Amino acid sequence: MLHIKSVTCIKQERCLFADLNFSLKSGQIMQLAGPNGAGKTSLLRIIAGFSTPDEGLVMWQGESIAKNYDEFARQLLFIGHKTGVNSQLSAIENLRFWLRIQGYNTDQDLYSLLAKIGLVGLEDVPVRTLSAGQQRRVALIRLWLNDAKLWVLDEPFTALDKAGVAFLQQRFLAHLEQGGAILLTTHQDLTTHFNELQTVTLEYRH
Ligand SMILES: Nc1ncnc2c1ncn2[C@@H]1O[C@H](COP(=O)(O)OP(=O)(O)OP(=O)(O)O)[C@@H](O)[C@H]1O
Numbered sequence: 256m257l258h259i260k261s262v263t264c265i266k267q268e269r270c271l272f273a274d275l276n277f278s279l280k281s282g283q284i285m286q287l288a289g290p291n292g293a294g295k296t297s298l299l300r301i302i303a304g305f306s307t308p309d310e311g312l313v314m315w316q317g318e319s320i321a322k323n324y325d326e327f328a329r330q331l332l333f334i335g336h337k338t339g340v341n342s343q344l345s346a347i348e349n350l351r352f353w354l355r356i357q358g359y360n361t362d363q364d365l366y367s368l369l370a371k372i373g374l375v376g377l378e379d380v381p382v383r384t385l386s387a388g389q390q391r392r393v394a395l396i397r398l399w400l401n402d403a404k405l406w407v408l409d410e411p412f413t414a415l416d417k418a419g420v421a422f423l424q425q426r427f428l429a430h431l432e433q434g435g436a437i438l439l440t441t442h443q444d445l446t447t448h449f450n451e452l453q454t455v456t457l458e459y460r461h
Pocket residue numbers: 266267271289290291292293294295296297298
């Protein structure tokens with residue numbers, strides 16, 4: 256599905272990583288590990304096509320993502336460290352916005368979806384008035400509103416409580432069972448939940 260081929264990234268004259276190679280197949284989950292500043296977010300942004308590598312290629316289904324980026328973007332769900340939630344809008348309004356820009360039906364029962372993720376009674380207040388963990392839950396609802404094959408998630412567990420982490424892990428398992436793939440950064444230990452977890456570790460390079 257996804258191939259990272261000889262990818263190099265240089266920022267502020269520091270080489271974050273060089274000649275990086277790995278693949279991610281349907282049904283697989285991969286954790287990007289490494290210390291602060293090692294380049295994990297930079298790599299996720301390259302893989303999502305938001306920035307270009309100094310050398311190398313990101314390939315999706317056998318072709319460079321640059322070749323048919325629109326098609327790749329349709330199969331990608333990226334949720335960054337910054338949540339991408341409009342904090343002036345309510346959770347329901349954010350959901351309707353995401354559905355609309357993807358061309359999906361907005362008549363779904365969004366209240367029951369928000370209830371599932373623990374936001375009963377908070378559906379219609381501005382997201383900025385919610386706690387950090389509740390705001391993260393709003394951002395993560397896109398995982399239920401999307402049929403993208405490849406999920407690229409930068410620290411998705413941040414600010415979530417134990418129940419939130421467990422709920423998200425269940426959603427990951429369902430996505431993998433349906434043939435999706437997940438690439439994520441996290442400081443959580445995922446090995447007990449995902450038998451086939453792969454890890455790529457970036458060292459901090461000076
Ligand atoms: N747009 C940019 N311009 C200049 N330097 C950048 C830019 N983005 C990232 N960097 C630098 O690249 C390095 C790696 O940053 P990055 O955010 O990829 O690390 P990270 O491994 O995700 O770190 P953390 O664990 O703290 O989130 C940092 O030293 C950062 O200052």
